[in-house]
Amino acid sequence: MLDKKITFTLNGKKVEFIGDPLRRLIDTLREDFGLTGVKEGCGEGECGACSVIKDGKLVTSCIIPMGAVYGADIWTIEGIRDTELGSTIVEAFADGGAVQCGFCIPGMVLASYVLLKEKSDPSEEEIRQAISGNICRCTGYDLIVKSIRLADERRRGV
Amino acid sequence: MRELIRVNSLEEALGKKGAYLAGGTEILRLDSPLDKAISVIDILPFLSKEVEDEGDWIRIGAGCTFSSLLSSALIPSFLKEALSYMSSPELREMATIGGNIASFRDDSFLIPTLASAYARLEVLLPGGKECIPLSSFKRDGGIILSITVSKTADVKNFRESLTSHSHAVVTAAFSSECECYAVKGSGIFFDHDSLSFASDMYGSAEYKRYLSELYRSESGRS
Ligand SMILES: Cc1cc2nc3c(=O)[nH]c(=O)nc-3n(C[C@H](O)[C@H](O)[C@H](O)COP(=O)(O)OP(=O)(O)OC[C@H]3O[C@@H](n4cnc5c(N)ncnc54)[C@H](O)[C@@H]3O)c2cc1C
Ligand code: FES
Ligand code: FES
Numbered sequence: 316m317l318d319k320k321i322t323f324t325l326n327g328k329k330v331e332f333i334g335d336p337l338r339r340l341i342d343t344l345r346e347d348f349g350l351t352g353v354k355e356g357c358g359e360g361e362c363g364a365c366s367v368i369k370d371g372k373l374v375t376s377c378i379i380p381m382g383a384v385y386g387a388d389i390w391t392i393e394g395i396r397d398t399e400l401g402s403t404i405v406e407a408f409a410d411g412g413a414v415q416c417g418f419c420i421p422g423m424v425l426a427s428y429v430l431l432k433e434k435s436d437p438s439e440e441e442i443r444q445a446i447s448g449n450i451c452r453c454t455g456y457d458l459i460v461k462s463i464r465l466a467d468e469r470r471r472g473v
Numbered sequence: 474m475r476e477l478i479r480v481n482s483l484e485e486a487l488g489k490k491g492a493y494l495a496g497g498t499e500i501l502r503l504d505s506p507l508d509k510a511i512s513v514i515d516i517l518p519f520l521s522k523e524v525e526d527e528g529d530w531i532r533i534g535a536g537c538t539f540s541s542l543l544s545s546a547l548i549p550s551f552l553k554e555a556l557s558y559m560s561s562p563e564l565r566e567m568a569t570i571g572g573n574i575a576s577f578r579d580d581s582f583l584i585p586t587l588a589s590a591y592a593r594l595e596v597l598l599p600g601g602k603e604c605i606p607l608s609s610f611k612r613d614g615g616i617i618l619s620i621t622v623s624k625t626a627d628v629k630n631f632r633e634s635l636t637s638h639s640h641a642v643v644t645a646a647f648s649s650e651c652e653c654y655a656v657k658g659s660g661i662f663f664d665h666d667s668l669s670f671a672s673d674m675y676g677s678a679e680y681k682r683y684l685s686e687l688y689r690s691e692s693g694r695s
Contacts, residue, residue, distance in 0.1 A: 447637070
């Protein structure tokens with residue numbers, strides 16, 4: 316049987332979880348750590364609302380068991396928004412009119428963060444690819460794409 | 474209560490009853506048949522994540538994720554095309570090639586393409602390791618260790634789905650000596666003669682038959 320104690324890094328701080336290793340990461344983040352920026356849309360890996368960054372990769376926390384989080388480095392919107400790049404993206408989303416109901420936005424910001432961390436001056440196609448696992452019911456995506464472009468230009472000082 | 478079992482080796486995992494946890498994308502997904510599995514055995518730490526060049530062939534570790542394969546220079550373009558059928562970047566970061574084959578889904582992203590590239594699986598069974606053609610693999614048929622595919626096969630892929638996120642109605646792939654079809658609602662078929670079609674919410678049996686025949690003729694077969 317797996318040890319019940321799982322230690323990992325959450326938004327830059329060491330934390331521990333004691334409990335069912337098959338509990339979903341999303342439930343632990345929202346209910347145990349109060350990180351309600353992680354949203355639940357579909358609960359089956361389809362919509363990206365629950366996206367978090369795990370070891371530098373964008374993943375959906377609704378289908379990750381806590382047992383797979385041993386020693387991992389997890390970032391949610393609550394941690395990313397305070398980083399330099401994260402706050403640039405959040406401001407660009409606000410200024411660019413990317414947000415309507417807001418439900419998809421934490422996942423969108425994290426997807427944008429992973430893209431812009433890896434790539435400077437991404438093409439529209441690359442931006443659309445990067446957010447293709449994140450479904451937005453409201454905006455039609457165009458203003459989100461433009462806001463990601465705006466964030467990239469601002470961080471490059473263009 | 475469901476439990477997650479940690480083992481010290483794949484041999485030990487083989488002796489346990491339950492679902493294996495690789496990328497985990499099927500394990501906790503609501504409505505997945507595995508959502509109810511009582512025991513989940515973590516095998517990911519023991520699965521190879523390497524891609525090896527073996528001349529005209531490549532050997533792919535069962536633990537390779539879709540995204541790692543998409544960024545590998547060793548993977549041929551026909552396989553990258555099939556890997557990109559998984560349209561969500563988040564899922565691509567988690568899902569493994571071994572898990573995709575073992576799931577043996579009737580809308581399988583990879584099985585038709587791998588079968589048409591003459592894939593052979595190295596599988597760990599209670600009696601030891603065996604190398605088998607992909608067409609002989611059965612669900613719950615041991616632990617897949619690696620997949621060897623031809624780099625030079627002339628594979629043509631076909632897939633019909635409503636949107637990039639929807640389940641496919643028919644997925645098919647053809648090469649000069651192989652053909653393979655995944656037909657939603659019916660299963661996976663490694664030759665044309667065994668094909669069968671059932672009507673469901675994704676389309677009528679006639680529509681699925683039409684797509685299969687269309688793909689076959691577009692691939693240059695009569
Ligand atoms: C929203 C969503 C949509 C999906 N749509 C599709 C689709 O259209 N087509 C499709 O093919 N898949 C689809 N999938 C399923 C899944 O993501 C993929 O099949 C994936 O490749 C499974 O890999 P995994 O590593 O996550 O497997 P896991 O979830 O870890 O395991 C899945 C199954 O494979 C077994 N297994 C895992 N690794 C091995 C191994 N090395 N040897 C033997 N058995 C093993 C496990 O016991 C389990 O039964 C979808 C998943 C989600 C969440
Ligand atoms: S809630 Fe996790 S992907 Fe939709
Ligand atoms: S802003 Fe409402 S879902 Fe995207």
